[in-house]
Amino acid sequence: MGDIISVKATTEYNVYSGKNILQSIGGLARESFRTAFKLGVISDGNVAPLYADSVCQTLRTAGFTVYLIVVPSGEEAKSLKIYGDVLNKLVEYGFTRADAIIGLGGGVVGDLTGFVAATFLRGIAYANVPTTLLSIVDSSLGGKTGINLPGGKNLCGAFKQPAFVLSDYALLKTLPPAEVKSGNGEVVKYALLKGGDFYKNLLAGGNADAFLTDCIKYKADIVSEDEFETKGKRIFLNLGHTVAHALEKLSNFTIPHGNAVATGLIYAARISEHYGILSNADANAVEKYILSQGYEKNYGYSFKTLAQNALSDKKTSQDSISLVLLHGIGKPVVYKIKTAEFLALPL
Numbered sequence: 539m540g541d542i543i544s545v546k547a548t549t550e551y552n553v554y555s556g557k558n559i560l561q562s563i564g565g566l567a568r569e570s571f572r573t574a575f576k577l578g579v580i581s582d583g584n585v586a587p588l589y590a591d592s593v594c595q596t597l598r599t600a601g602f603t604v605y606l607i608v609v610p611s612g613e614e615a616k617s618l619k620i621y622g623d624v625l626n627k628l629v630e631y632g633f634t635r636a637d638a639i640i641g642l643g644g645g646v647v648g649d650l651t652g653f654v655a656a657t658f659l660r661g662i663a664y665a666n667v668p669t670t671l672l673s674i675v676d677s678s679l680g681g682k683t684g685i686n687l688p689g690g691k692n693l694c695g696a697f698k699q700p701a702f703v704l705s706d707y708a709l710l711k712t713l714p715p716a717e718v719k720s721g722n723g724e725v726v727k728y729a730l731l732k733g734g735d736f737y738k739n740l741l742a743g744g745n746a747d748a749f750l751t752d753c754i755k756y757k758a759d760i761v762s763e764d765e766f767e768t769k770g771k772r773i774f775l776n777l778g779h780t781v782a783h784a785l786e787k788l789s790n791f792t793i794p795h796g797n798a799v800a801t802g803l804i805y806a807a808r809i810s811e812h813y814g815i816l817s818n819a820d821a822n823a824v825e826k827y828i829l830s831q832g833y834e835k836n837y838g839y840s841f842k843t844l845a846q847n848a849l850s851d852k853k854t855s856q857d858s859i860s861l862v863l864l865h866g867i868g869k870p871v872v873y874k875i876k877t878a879e880f881l882a883l884p885l
């Protein structure tokens with residue numbers, strides 16, 4: 539059944555990845571949710587009409603009583619209102635702590651489902667079936683769950699690892715091209731973090747499915763080492779994200795996340811070059827590749843504007859900023875830079 543990638547978190551679990559493996563959800567759910575009688579499948583208004591029937595039917599054949607809960611598509615679903623609606627549905631359907639839920643959708647559905655699982659009846663089991671590139675390579679594994687508050691994105695959440703993740707790459711065939719492009723920004727990030735053959739093959743235009751598996755493996759290893767982001771490893775996943783978050787905020791979230799990350803990676807490479815830890819040839823290659831994939835260099839914002847915006851971020855301490863840089867391709871490092879120095883970088 540494709541690749542099986544283990545995540546050694548507090549509770550160990552597997553990511554099953556490959557093409558046309560969705561039908562194995564029945565067996566996986568039976569194996570993982572041994573006490574469950576009822577299963578809730580949470581999906582959004584775009585994904586449910588495409589895949590929910592088949593998933594629910596397979597789960598019913600495996601012996602579960604299945605309830606489909608459809609939420610609106612997009613960030614709106616990560617709201618207190620929709621979160622409350624889903625909890626109320628589970629109460630209405632008589633779910634107990636022995637039962638479980640499955641998120642069938644992109645990062646929005648996964649984050650919401652995980653947070654419902656973390657909090658309903660003080661915690662029930664859940665699994666993710668990611669359907670976007672971004673959720674396959676990033677959000678479906680690692681246990682960060684949450685919703686947005688009126689004051690900002692992801693301000694309310696919990697760590698809660700899934701019982702399993704089933705990543706069927708065949709589901710990406712219906713994903714809109716803009717979402718594919720955005721997800722690919724994160725794939726480039728992983729290639730720069732991992733280096734080696736993954737990076738070389740990406741630049742050479744190699745096999746896309748193999749890159750997805752490489753990304754999952756990288757993230758699985760990082761989460762296994764630093765589940766709660768306390769050991770200085772999980773922060774590497776933020777490569778390119780300082781500038782990306784600034785771009786997203788400045789554009790009022792009209793620039794897709796992964797596109798902003800791709801631009802942020804160019805800056806990360808150039809800042810690394812500035813500090814003499816990445817060669818000019820490598821920085822040039824990174825920029826050339828990213829621009830060749832149709833991403834933007836700066837969206838018309840000066841570096842100073844981006845830096846000022848980044849410094850207003852809640853995760854920044856007052857007199858310095860921590861940046862993930864590259865000490866060569868495949869060798870991420872964290873640099874703590876004084877804010878005045880950051881603002882004055884000649885980029």
Ligand SMILES: NC(=O)c1ccc[n+]([C@@H]2O[C@H](COP(=O)([O-])OP(=O)(O)OC[C@H]3O[C@@H](n4cnc5c(N)ncnc54)[C@H](O)[C@@H]3O)[C@@H](O)[C@H]2O)c1
Pocket residue numbers: 582583584585588611612613616643644645646647649669670671672673676677678679680681682683691692709710711712713714717
């Ligand atoms: N928990 C984490 O570690 C983590 C990491 C990164 C991002 N995130 C979160 O992920 C969210 C973004 O996730 P996303 O980029 O997957 O967006 P998304 O979940 O909003 O999906 C994007 C769009 O594609 C549609 N879609 C999904 N799968 C489809 C398919 N197979 N065919 C057709 N349409 C499909 C969705 O309905 C939606 O309109 C953000 O809320 C972000 O905060 C979480």
